[in-house]
Amino acid sequence: MTGELASVPALEMRGITKRYPGVVANDHIDLDVRRGEIHALLGENGAGKTTLMNILYGLARPNEGEILLDGKTVQIADPSDAISRGISMVHQHFMLVPVLSVAENVVLGAETMARGPFLDRREASKRIAALAAQFGFELDPDARVGSLSVGQQQRVEILKALYRDAQILVLDEPTAVLTPQETDEIFVLLRRLADDGRSIIFISHKLYEVLAIADRITVIRRGRVIGDRKPGETTEAELAELMVGREVELTVDRGASHVGGPMLHVEGLRVTDERKHEIVPGVSLDIRAGEILGIAGVAGNGQDELIEALIGLRKPSGGKVSLDGRDITGCSPRDMNRAGVGYVPGDRHRFGLILSFPVYDNLILTSYYREPYSHGPLRDGAAVAESADAQVARFDIRVPSSNVATSTLSGGNQQKVIVAREFERPLKLLILDQPTRGLDVGSIEFIHKQIIAKRDAGTAVLLVSAELDEVMEISDRIAVIYRGRIVAELDGRTADKSAVGLLMATGGEANPAEEATA
Amino acid sequence: MSAPAGTAGSGFSLRDWGSSLFWTLAESVTAILLAVVVGGIGITLFSGFLPNNHPAFDVGLPFAAYGALWSGAVGSINGIGSTLSYATPLALAGLGVGLGFKAGLFNIGGRGQFLMGSVGAMAVVTVMGPSQNGLITVPLALIVGGLFGAFAGFIPGALKATSGAHEVVTTIMLNYIFVFATYWAISGPLRLPNSPQAITADASAWGAALPTIHIPEVDILGLHLFGADVLGRDAHYGILLAVLALPVIWFLLFRTTLGFEIRAAGANSDAARYAGMKTKQLVVLTMSMAGGLCGLAGATTLLGVVHQMAPGYDTTIGFDAITVALVGRSNPVGIGLAALLFGGMRAGAQTMQISPGVPGELVDALQMFILLFLVINILRRWMAKRPTGGSALTTGAEVAPLAAEVSK
């Protein structure tokens, strides 16, 4: 991949330092990226990767250091300056206009002025079609962006960059929003771009991905470059250690479970959605105290509705739920909470946290109404603050203070806030919906350990996750859900991953009839 | 993020709080100053077109105008009293709108709620008849006025909770209904019998007015103290209601579990619902409280200032209160200050119109400019924060996060 041109790096960043009040986001970072290279930037959330790329893209000015393009020092004033120098960025959140077509989105902001104020659609379409053909994009230039899948939208973003003749393409966690299938496709595409002589900076915290795609890996921790590795010469374990700064257990030792009496008993639970479709046509399951039941399933097989019924947000249309021998069918979320049900939602920004609120308020979001946080209708600010400080310490939540807005925290620390909140009190049942989605290895390890600890304290744990690896790793038992039914139950320690995968995809042989009718 | 965990708490807290408050204040103050400058330029440019014969491009006129505004608002005891009396409904209705903002609701129905509050208060006065005991009527009229306003707020709240009808649409539409309901009340049940024109009783003539704040003369060791309208002739006791409401609403928002729920539902209603809060009930309750506050604004204005309703009885408070809530960032402290600012501008406007003869519309223009500059900033922040890709593609016009942004 690296030809004779590689003698001068396409991009060199020297001694980049960026200080924010109270934080050094980048501390003398050196980075060089060659032509035709896929260069991974690896680091935990908050390590300083994004800051570095913002500097490259002209969104932030470094306090020290210089940037060289093809060996020449440049000052990058703003993003449009960066683009004109051949640097493009594909953000995690796409900057697309949903109501416009692919071609219109690609051209937006880079319209040719040949026809004065009028858009030369034909010329634009021609160029887009040529680019798409060259790199094997499968995109209809006239399709409305709003109707495209997330993976396709990402390709529109990349096409945008190519249309602007990007030589250096920065992708900020491009796989975070993709399915495994789409991830494979994007990797093929990125490799083609690199082979064409372009440089790609690939930001990620997923170890296996980085090993799969990168030519070179630079690891950043707390604003500093910690190491430079080539995929063939390193391992996931080593990268994880570089990233986190200590040895990381990539697989948590789930230990032996000490299973107690029956805790959660669900019998023939039926749940319908807003359109009166029966999404869960009858689920029965049991979880005993001190046991983790993992629910494996492809997203959209009734997991959300099942969870919503169990936490009281959705009234079941039939069946029975009891907790520790008490019937809790159809109880409100508040009653569930009182009964000892804890819940970690899948979409923490939407359902789990109030980002504009200070950390201490999010730490009591589900228990604010109880003593000691409230006395009757009055809140006790001192008790809230006191408990917040204790939890911040206990769960190692990295915040300057518990009264900063929760939005300023990294994803891992935000998830820790939810975990701290739900795990802090004695629970009978803990429901976890994708508890480690989007987190870095250090945070995943921490949260998995907390789950095990909660289990060992005698809580029944229901774990729902689309990441089969996670379910396999920590569950004592695995139930496979398919079209709203539990189609198989397996032992968590002995289950075979490919067998579970097959059950998830087909529902096994339990439902051949349904398969046919569907 | 790299700070040591947990323990660093209190050291940073005050500074964080201080700086965010500083920037919030700075944003409002900047908008006000910009508006003053633009307004001044406007007066100079249009001085030649004013009805009362000013020279064209009169550079001195803005200074004269602002000077008159200032002296009219705070230059005398009567001016201060007038400022306070104008600030009272602004503060009450501003709290009503601000409370809505905190809950993620755009209450555009201040006008209708104010009118219903006035109608409620006048209904009590009418029922009690020509000679009544103000000590009984006035509190009763205030309560009924507040309840009428609360009902006017309850309707859009209930519509939102039950059918999801957006409160912006319903409150605007209800405003028209309440305006005509007010006409109807004035020309029907509240109309004075025998009157040649539709007009209601005069609360002051019937002994049901909120009296001017007056401290009786006391004789201490030969010194004659007080015995005066301490805040001038316009300062009525309704002012105390606003002075009381500000800390009460502050306390509600920041010191009670209900306030926590309101703020949580406003900032992220999904998360609030997942946390077990009854968000629909909160919408109804918050809108009712907001309506009640706007209704109190109407009741105090009627009993303290206007005393009587004629067919033209109306208010711009619904709009003004939005500005007050925005400038005050929906915080009761800020709302109090903003109410004083706009109340002062209105009190000063009278002096300014008489001499140097600048139209009172200047005050409206200033208010609009302040709003404009603030909204530009708020929108800019909201746009910057709004996710633009992925899931956002499916989101339509979701206003609640904007309302939350507004309340920062």
Next chain:
Amino acid sequence: MTFKHRNVLALLAATALVASACSSSAATASPVVTPSPVVTEAASATAAPSAPSATATPLALKIGVVTDVGRVDDKNFNQYSYEGAKAAATALGTTAEYVVPKDASDYTKDIQSFIDQKYNVIVTVGFNLGDATIKAAKANPNVWFIAVDVAPCVDATGAPDSTFKCAGDASKLLPHLIGVTFQEDQAGYLAGIVAASVSKTGNIGQLGGINNNPAVVRYLQGYQLGAASYKASTKVQTDFFSTGDLGKAYGDPVFGKTFSTQFIKQKGVDVLFQVAGGTGNGALDAACAANILAIGVDVDEYLSYPTADKCIVTSAEKHLSSAVNQTITAISKGTAAGGVSKFNAANDGIGISPFHNTAITIPADVQGKLDTALAAMKAGTLKTCPDTCGTWK
């Protein structure tokens, strides 16, 4: 903002009282032989200082105008009242300032602001300010108040009378309060002449806001007599928008249009006169839509309501500017007295608007008939209202 709405309210308020109106600025190209008010003013102004008054020195006037809610340039009674005050002030070598209240809570304070600044003539515009004006007059006996459009109704103590028995004699109790009122039937009479003249079918209509408002009724009664005077066979169809609901009577143009469209269709009239504020605007719209002619009221509605200018023939006007001007001049001369001051043809208090719309053919004899009628009104020889004047039978 809400200016537009406030205008509607102002208009509503204005006509609800009906006593209001104006003219003066329309004096140019007037079809009426009225001497131009401006000329009159100038003459009286120059005459004033030269004619030594028996009662000491002429009063140095500071004139303030509190308009009703809305705008000062509304081409309606706010504007013409202020213009009248301004004209008088100019003639007297002083100035007139104005304040526009934002809403009803400003009335008292706006009046008080003028008093605080030692203004000694305060003009308040419209019935809505009536009670506030009466109270201010009671509290400030040395300040002259001109309540445009208000016949002060006070009790024995000089306070506004909520029973409307008007037991107190306002002219004695409040000797410096002048209520300016107009003789609507005379203006209506002139409008009736024009309406009958432009009608092709001899079937004309009139709509009032409400049937128990004497001012509204006087307009309509004058219109009937005027139409009959032009052509005895003219048929005048009458209806009212409401019998109790003031919102419908004066504040609802949409209802006004619906109601009027129906009225025009059923009665088959080809000229329509309306006395109904904002509701009346709806009637003007309906007339335009039905392709018939319409007649405005109070002010020159060709100017104040241009939406309907293509079908407005003329308007029955109250010469508000002239009335305010004359009243202030009288105060300066020391000839003014408290109580109701009635304005009619004799003192240029009423009239009819110019025929702006050249597309509408006015019969040649109309101007002559108008001149004759006006002269007879001035002489006091023309009956413009039946014995039941002010009450609809």
